[in-house]
Structure formats: C-alpha cells, structure tokens
Amino acid sequence: MADAETVRLCTQVVHSHFGPLTTNIATALLHRGRLSFPQLLRYTRLKPRTVRAAILVLVQHNLLWHAQTEEEGEVLEFNTTECLKRMRFGRYVWLVENMFGNAAAEIVQLVLDHGKLRPLDIISQLSIYDPKNTSVYSQALYKLVSESYLKPSTLLSHQSPRDKRIKYEAEERAKLTGFPTARELREAKEVAEARLKREEEEAERVGLKPKPKDQLNHRSSKKKVAEEVVDDDVYFRVNLDxxxxxxxxxxxxxxxxxxxxxxxxxxxxxxxxxxxxxxxxxxxxxxxxxxxxxxxxxxxxxxxxxxxxxxxxxxxxxxxxxxxxxxxxxxxxxxxxxxxxxxxxxxxxxxxxxEFDIISRRLRRRVLESVARERHGEDAVRIIRLLLDVGKMDEKQVAKVAMMANKDVRPLLSAMSSDCLISTQEIAKSTDHNPTRTFYLWHVDLDRAYSTLLSSLYKTLFNISARRQAEQEEPEIRAVLAKCERTDVAQDEKLLTRRERELLSEWKRRREKLSVLEMRVEEAVFILRDFAPGRNSDE
Structure with missing residues (x-):
C-alpha cells in the first residue's frame, strides 16, 4: 500500500480525471491494497453495476493490475506510478509535437484521453473533420509505433510486474538443490529479471506486421517502411517510459x-x-x-x-x-x-x-542539499556533505571537522534529524542499552531521506492542485469564467466589464504562477523517483 501523501495525490488525480464514483474505487484500493470484486462492493457500498463500470474505466486507462491468487481468486491492484505520471500528460503532448508535428501530437492526445485504441479508431476519429489528412495521420501513427512512442497493450501489461517477478524467482529457486548461497540467490533473481524483460519485449513486437504483397513498393529505398505496416487489430497505448x-x-x-x-x-x-x-x-x-x-x-x-x-x-x-x-x-x-x-x-x-547512474546520484544529492539549504541554511549543507564524504560521526567530531561551535551543531543536528535528512546509529557499550553508555553516530541514510523528500513533494503537489481548485471556485471567479464560456463573449472580450477583465487577468496570473511552481516540483519528483537507474518501476 502507498503512504498517506501518495494516496491523497492519487485520489485527487483520479477525481479530477474520472469523477467521484471512480475515485471511491481507487481510494479503497489505495487504502486497503489489492482487493477482490466482493470486497470492493463491501468497502465502497456501491452497486455492482457502478463498480464494474468504474473498474472498466480504470483498466482502460491502465490504472489497475489484475492478479490471480489461490485464496481469493482474481484481485485488483492500483497502479500508483501510472496514476502519478498522468500529471505529465501535457508535457508528453508538447514533446511529441516538437518532435513529429501536430498530427502525431493529436494522435498521442487522443490515445491519452482514451487509454488505449486501435489504429482504425484513431484514424477515423481524427479524420472526421478533415478526411484529406488520413494519409498524414497514418504516416504519423506508423512513426510513433515504429519508434516505440506507442506500444501494444497486451494481457501481460495488465498483470502486476511484482507478482510475475516473485513467481519467476520462486521457480528459479526451486531449481536449486540444498541450501542456496547468496550468489545463487542473486543469480536466480537476475534470471527472473531477464525472463520478465524478455517477455515484455516479445509482447511489444506485435504492433507491426508485414505489408501485404500487393501493396509492397519495391522501388522504395526504405525497406522497413515498405515492408511493414501498423497492425489494425492491436490496441495501442502511450509508452510513457x-x-x-x-x-x-x-x-x-x-x-x-x-x-x-x-x-x-x-x-x-x-x-x-x-x-x-x-x-x-x-x-x-x-x-x-x-x-x-x-x-x-x-x-x-x-x-x-x-x-x-x-x-x-x-x-x-x-x-x-x-x-x-x-x-x-x-x-x-x-x-x-x-x-x-x-x-x-x-x-x-x-x-x-x-553514465546515467552517476548523473542521477548527483542530481538527487543536489535536490537533497537544496532542501536542506532552504530549511536549515548553508550550515546544514556543510554537515550533509561532510557526513556523505566521511561517514558516521559523533556530535563532537561533526563540530570539530565542520569548524562549528557545539552549541550551534546540536540543535541543527536535531532539526535535520526531525526532517529525516540525517539519521542516527546507536552503538551501546553495555547490553542494557543505557543512553548514558551509548554512542550516537550521525550519518545520512539516502534512501530514507529521498523517500521522505518524495512524500513531502507529493504533499506540495496536492496543495498546489487544491489551491488552484479553491481559487477557481471563488464566487466572483466562477461567475466570470461561466460568462467567458458564452459564444459572444468568447468572440469579443469587450463584452466583459472592466472589473470582470481585471478579475480574469488576476486569476490567469495566479494560475500561471501555480503552474510554474507545479512544474518545478514535478521536476524534483522526476529526479527522486523516476531518474534512478536500477529501481523497479512498480516499487
């Protein structure tokens, strides 16, 4: 199960994208972990038809995983990573527009809106108002599929990677005889990871199929383009990675x-x-x-x-x-x-x-130092760098090496420890663990610090979104926005009064500031959570 801040942010994202009924399903899964259909009915107190419809919506948008257990049968699990990445959808569309043009951006936006679609559905929906651009959309779709910006949605992608990884590791460990060594366990884990990765790669190869012989263009110099087309029977989703x-x-x-x-x-x-x-x-x-x-x-x-x-x-x-x-x-x-x-x-x-790994370590450390500087000043950054370079140190050593007074170091260490930026290691002199006969060594537990910072950033993102929603719901702003939706006002803003134009301008300015702040926080989240080679996406 996710922590409290992750649950709040995911709930808010689901509510803004799908409404309150679907939010009830997501909230139950986020708070209680994986649940079966009867358990969802009991915890949400909704009608079976409503729960089924909400589940279909979440599965369609890749927010739910299926798992089969011997005790409870089929259970559902919420995909928090996929949910939190929905906050970047606007940036994804902007990226693909800069790389491939407006046609590709419209395709990606349409697939993001529907979760997954077949090529025929994509082309038909985009060609309603401009049938002449069918070939343009077809070329853009092939470009996105061939370069893995769109990937096939298969049965494998709806199963929890964690479950498959545990299953494969158990199968590899069952092949070992006797008491397994640490090396054998590590090799079994590597084999399971390789098997999972190989299955995912094989499942994603079904997006393209050979072109019919009567449509082959032998004069084309691009052999791949001439001999492959997008498979119309496959459902495609956006490859967020x-x-x-x-x-x-x-x-x-x-x-x-x-x-x-x-x-x-x-x-x-x-x-x-x-x-x-x-x-x-x-x-x-x-x-x-x-x-x-x-x-x-x-x-x-x-x-x-x-x-x-x-x-x-x-x-x-x-x-x-x-x-x-x-x-x-x-x-x-x-x-x-x-x-x-x-x-x-x-x-x-x-x-x-x-070297992605080296760069990510340096960027994450810079985020940690910037937070320490903002909360506790430059002395806190000096102590963090000292502990990261030297290792565990007691309070007197920190004061001596950092060239700071003991009266200044003690409250600073306590304040940083309360924010989980640094941690303590107790070394008892006796078996009774008497505090007077115990050494307390300070050090930086990077995993704990990054996890705490990530939770704090999730809280900030939630507050930004709540602030934006609260300002939009103000009576005066809501009245002006409702008036702006009128056709005559949309064509001529002069129909608004001077007071209404000032309110609208001030609201847009505040919204822009919140959007810039949200992008900066999201960038820090990306560095701490996603830009970490070697970590599993489902963890």
Missing part, C-alpha cells in the same frame, strides 16, 4: 550547461541523439556505446564549437573539438573517485558512454 527518456535527457543537458557552457550542451545532445533509438526506459545505468564519428554526425553544421574553448592555435577540426569536450565531461583531467563522481561520460576502447 519513452517520453520520460526525453525528460531525463533534457535534465542532463541542463546540468551540463550549468557546469560548462552551451557548446558542451551541443556535444552532449549529439551524444544522446546517437543512441536515442536504443533508449527505451530509464532503468539503464549507462547508455549504449557510440563512437566519436557518430557524435560528430549529429552536430549541426552552423555550430562553432571552438567558441566554447580557450585556444591560441588555429581552428581545429570538429572531431578534435568534440574529443576535447568529451574529455572535459568525462573528467579526464581528474582520474580520482571524486572526478568520476563529477563526470557525465566515460571512455572505453574509443567508445563513449553516458
């Missing part, structure tokens, strides 16, 4: 610009572009290898990379400049653990890798 990859890459580019300059961003963008087709999810610790020549090919011709480096020699070639930028971002001048922790790239046998 693929869009999250673009958000992650944009965060990396922003971090590079803050560290170096915009010309280094050009090189980093080209490096990410060289392997973008193989970036399917955020679980990879590093990118696929790419060569320097491949990076040079993705750099625009009008970019003068030499402007970002200080050099007295003549203008070198682009390949030479790219290698210099890659060396800077790989911290080649600092081959120490500290240099590696500050790097963006790595070199190996003339191959370049983008």
């Amino acid at each position: 693929k869009f999250d990859v673009h958000i992650r890459n944009k965060l990396i580019e922003t971090a590079v610009e803050e560290r170096f300059n915009r010309y280094a961003v050009v090189v980093m963008r080209a490096t990410l572009k060289a392997t973008e087709s193989k970036q399917k999810s955020l679980s990879d610790a590093r990118s696929d290898p790419c060569s320097t020549n491949a990076i040079v090919m993705h750099i625009p011709d009008d970019e003068d990379l030499s402007a970002g480096l200080a050099s007295n020699s003549k203008k070198p070639s682009n390949a030479s400049l790219v290698r210099q930028y890659l060396g800077l971002m790989a911290s080649a001048d600092n081959p120490t653990p500290a240099g590696r922790a500050a790097s963006f790239l790595s070199h190996s046998d003339n191959k370049v890798y983008v």
Whole structure:
C-alpha cells in the first residue's frame, strides 16, 4: 500500500480525471491494497453495476493490475506510478509535437484521453473533420509505433510486474538443490529479471506486421517502411517510459550547461541523439556505446564549437573539438573517485558512454542539499556533505571537522534529524542499552531521506492542485469564467466589464504562477523517483 501523501495525490488525480464514483474505487484500493470484486462492493457500498463500470474505466486507462491468487481468486491492484505520471500528460503532448508535428501530437492526445485504441479508431476519429489528412495521420501513427512512442497493450501489461517477478524467482529457486548461497540467490533473481524483460519485449513486437504483397513498393529505398505496416487489430497505448527518456535527457543537458557552457550542451545532445533509438526506459545505468564519428554526425553544421574553448592555435577540426569536450565531461583531467563522481561520460576502447547512474546520484544529492539549504541554511549543507564524504560521526567530531561551535551543531543536528535528512546509529557499550553508555553516530541514510523528500513533494503537489481548485471556485471567479464560456463573449472580450477583465487577468496570473511552481516540483519528483537507474518501476 502507498503512504498517506501518495494516496491523497492519487485520489485527487483520479477525481479530477474520472469523477467521484471512480475515485471511491481507487481510494479503497489505495487504502486497503489489492482487493477482490466482493470486497470492493463491501468497502465502497456501491452497486455492482457502478463498480464494474468504474473498474472498466480504470483498466482502460491502465490504472489497475489484475492478479490471480489461490485464496481469493482474481484481485485488483492500483497502479500508483501510472496514476502519478498522468500529471505529465501535457508535457508528453508538447514533446511529441516538437518532435513529429501536430498530427502525431493529436494522435498521442487522443490515445491519452482514451487509454488505449486501435489504429482504425484513431484514424477515423481524427479524420472526421478533415478526411484529406488520413494519409498524414497514418504516416504519423506508423512513426510513433515504429519508434516505440506507442506500444501494444497486451494481457501481460495488465498483470502486476511484482507478482510475475516473485513467481519467476520462486521457480528459479526451486531449481536449486540444498541450501542456496547468496550468489545463487542473486543469480536466480537476475534470471527472473531477464525472463520478465524478455517477455515484455516479445509482447511489444506485435504492433507491426508485414505489408501485404500487393501493396509492397519495391522501388522504395526504405525497406522497413515498405515492408511493414501498423497492425489494425492491436490496441495501442502511450509508452510513457519513452517520453520520460526525453525528460531525463533534457535534465542532463541542463546540468551540463550549468557546469560548462552551451557548446558542451551541443556535444552532449549529439551524444544522446546517437543512441536515442536504443533508449527505451530509464532503468539503464549507462547508455549504449557510440563512437566519436557518430557524435560528430549529429552536430549541426552552423555550430562553432571552438567558441566554447580557450585556444591560441588555429581552428581545429570538429572531431578534435568534440574529443576535447568529451574529455572535459568525462573528467579526464581528474582520474580520482571524486572526478568520476563529477563526470557525465566515460571512455572505453574509443567508445563513449553516458553514465546515467552517476548523473542521477548527483542530481538527487543536489535536490537533497537544496532542501536542506532552504530549511536549515548553508550550515546544514556543510554537515550533509561532510557526513556523505566521511561517514558516521559523533556530535563532537561533526563540530570539530565542520569548524562549528557545539552549541550551534546540536540543535541543527536535531532539526535535520526531525526532517529525516540525517539519521542516527546507536552503538551501546553495555547490553542494557543505557543512553548514558551509548554512542550516537550521525550519518545520512539516502534512501530514507529521498523517500521522505518524495512524500513531502507529493504533499506540495496536492496543495498546489487544491489551491488552484479553491481559487477557481471563488464566487466572483466562477461567475466570470461561466460568462467567458458564452459564444459572444468568447468572440469579443469587450463584452466583459472592466472589473470582470481585471478579475480574469488576476486569476490567469495566479494560475500561471501555480503552474510554474507545479512544474518545478514535478521536476524534483522526476529526479527522486523516476531518474534512478536500477529501481523497479512498480516499487
């Protein structure tokens, strides 16, 4: 089950998207965990027909998982990750519009609105008002499917990954004889993960089918386009992980610009572009290898990379400049653990890798430090950095190494501990655990700190949405918005009085501020929750 703040935010998202009846089903599942249909009837006190309709809506929008148990039969589980990602739907549409144009954006928006659709339904709905654009929508749909922005919705995608992972691990452990070692258990877990990933990849290959022989265009130079078409019998859903990859890459580019300059961003963008087709999810610790020549090919011709480096020699070639930028971002001048922790790239046998894991650790640590700075000042950041670099320390050691007075360190450590930014480790001198004979060592438990910060950010997102809704429900604002919906007022705003125009302008300004704040908080949520290679999406 999710924590309290996650439940509140998910409930609010479901209520705003689907209404109060569906919210009752989601609330029961969020508070009580997985439930069967009779249990949902008992806890929600709704009619069976209403519960079935709400379940169908949530399943259609990929918010419910199915699971089969021996005790209770079929049970339902709420997918909190999918629900929280619904807050990024506007950004997903904006991304696809910038990459593929308006037709692709309309397709993605339509699929997001309906959860999952077949190609014939997509084309027919979008071509109602403009039948001449059918071919444009068909080409955009093929582009989205072939590049994995739309993926097939199969039976496997409606089952909880956690259940399948536990089942596969149990099957692998049953093959072991005797008392299994830690290495054997780890290998069994890896085999189960590989099996689950292989099944998901095989299930997602059904989106394209060979083109009929009578429609093949042998003159086409693009063999894949000529021989494959989108399968009309398959239901497609939006691949949210693929869009999250673009958000992650944009965060990396922003971090590079803050560290170096915009010309280094050009090189980093080209490096990410060289392997973008193989970036399917955020679980990879590093990118696929790419060569320097491949990076040079993705750099625009009008970019003068030499402007970002200080050099007295003549203008070198682009390949030479790219290698210099890659060396800077790989911290080649600092081959120490500290240099590696500050790097963006790595070199190996003339191959370049983008180190997603290292970058994510650094960005998450920066979020932690920014929160500590905002709540407790610069001294708190100094203590956190000290504990992360040195490890566990007692209060006197912290004061001594950080060069702070004991009277200032003690309340600061207590305040940071109450916010779960730092933790204590008790080491008792005796078996009775007497506090007077116990050492208390301070340290930073990153998992606990990140979990607490994530819960706090969920609370902030909930408050922002509640504030926006409360301001919209004010009597004066509600009256002005109702008047703006009239056809004559929509065509001519001069029909509004001066007072009404001022109220509308002030409401739009406040709403814009809340939207900007929501985007900033959502970016921090993305760094802490999604941009963490190696973590399972269902955890």
